[in-house]
Amino acid sequence: MSALSLCNLTKTYANSITALQAIDLEVEEGDFFALLGPNGAGKTTAIGIVTSLVNKTSGSVSVFGHDLDTDLAAAKACLGVVPQEVNLNQWDNVHNCVLNQAGFYGLARKHAGERTEIVLRELQLWDRRDETARNLSGGMKRRLMIARALVHEPRLLILDEPTAGVDIEIRRSMWAFLRQINEQGTTIILTTHYLEEAENLCRHVGIIDAGRIVEHDRMSAVLRKLHQEVFVLSLTDIVPSSLSLDGFDYQVVNEHEIEVEVHGDRNLNQLFEALSQAGVQVSSMRNKTNRLEELFMRLVDRRDKELTERIAEPEMRL
Amino acid sequence: MDFQRQMIALYTVARKEVVRILRIWLQTIVPPVITMTLYFIIFGNLIGRRIGEMGGFDYMQYMAPGLIMMSVITNSYGNVVSSFFAAKFQGHLQEMLVAPMKSYVIILGHVTGGIVRGLAVGAVVTVVALFFTRLEVQNPLIAISILILTAIVFSLGGMINAIFARKFDDVAIIPSFVLGPLTYLGGVFYTTSLLPEFWANVSAFNPILYMVNGFRYGMLGVSDIDIVTAYIIILAFVVLAFGTCLYLLSRGIGIRE
Structure with a gap:
């Protein structure tokens, strides 16, 4: 009911x-x-x-x-x-x-x-x-x-x-x-x-x-509709200058922290494998964003984008 | 919600209103009594002695029923307008609006509060009057019924004012610019037989004249107005004001978006 x-x-x-x-x-x-x-x-x-x-x-x-x-x-x-x-x-x-x-x-x-x-x-x-x-x-x-x-x-x-x-x-x-x-x-x-x-x-x-x-x-x-999550990894040592993680994009936050994007087609085991191959020791890890918040922002951003496009269209015709 | 539950809700609203009156008695009971005492001292005792008789009674005796009625009018009106508007302004009126109470229950609960405060202040003013003059009650049933009906009319008037009010200024406008002048011109201090014919005729359009004279008839046995006419006018205002409140609350005017 x-x-x-x-x-x-x-x-x-x-x-x-x-x-x-x-x-x-x-x-x-x-x-x-x-x-x-x-x-x-x-x-x-x-x-x-x-x-x-x-x-x-x-x-x-x-x-x-x-x-x-x-x-x-x-x-x-x-x-x-x-x-x-x-x-x-x-x-x-x-x-x-x-x-x-x-x-x-x-x-x-x-x-x-x-x-x-x-x-x-x-x-x-x-x-x-x-x-x-x-x-x-x-x-x-x-x-x-x-x-x-x-x-x-x-x-x-x-x-x-x-x-x-x-x-x-x-x-x-x-x-x-x-x-x-x-x-x-x-x-x-x-x-x-x-x-x-x-x-x-x-x-x-x-x-x-x-x-x-x-x-x-x-x-x-x-x-589940979210296909990507961002993890913040704290490294035991300083982030190597020539760090390469096979198939994962990352950004350096500071000398001991990096942010790694994990897309829906990859998993954390693969990430840790890549980290091990690069010789990097991880002391802690946290999820950067609340997943629901991420989805929520995407939905609202999509709406804002559509609105902007609708407003812009008449100008383009001119 | 069945009738019995509606009556429990009515009791709750009325009780809440009475508790409020008693909780802030220094604001609800004492100030009007002080004001009326000053009226008795200045208009009745000092100036009244020079006036002598009015309507066959000494001026203080003649004026006393008018002042009692005036205190009932202002306090029944003031109680409901302030209580209902405060509930609306603070938002706790929503407590009643979300509950399955009928609109008439909300109205009657607040009117009960208005009657209680009007009669409580009226009773204390009557006791004060006894310090200044001798009061006889010729027709107690008429006196008390006119008082209660008047308190109902002005409680309902206070509710209509509160429903439309959006800020505190709106609560003060009607008492200052409408209620006050009508009360002073409603035969509280004089008999309309003293007025020129034109102004006496104009006074006939003032509903407070019927209330003051109806009550004076109950107390002293004299009136400028026929008592049956007074009852008809007052009852008509009760029906009109109650119908207006019911319509406004049911439609959510002034209280719902």
């Missing part, structure tokens, strides 16, 4: 900017789905429409089979949302922020209290329950927004850049928590600028650019 289905979804704002151009997207129940794209690509608009904070221009949206136009309340009941901007009532305490949200979803007071305690404990905020929201650190505010979104046990959780501005330790603990609730059955849609995050967490990915879905596949399939 589809947790989320977007069909021909279009949004044109009052200032005539088209943020979404007839996009189609399916997210299966139980999936951990990454929605990626550069700033202004249309991610937040898409999420805004799904959560009914933005009115669509045309197309349809359904959440677990509930159409937003005809069965809005049922669709909303399935959804939990963590927005990009902190939108807590800054004067409320942590406990009330979550308890009130449970009440807005119609949870009886006693049940709401129990759920509030559960989610605050899970997100390590129970000890701070009497603290005013504005006194929390950035990371705690993010966790509080997740707790608030989970209090009514949504079947679909949408997180719009939940780890923005959060330090790596908290980010990793949030990843562990999100993995856990996904394993327990909650479908998760995540937008993020940290592509490493998407690569680590998500099984499927949709890449949106200029209001269009430019890639939609399994994460592993998307990553």
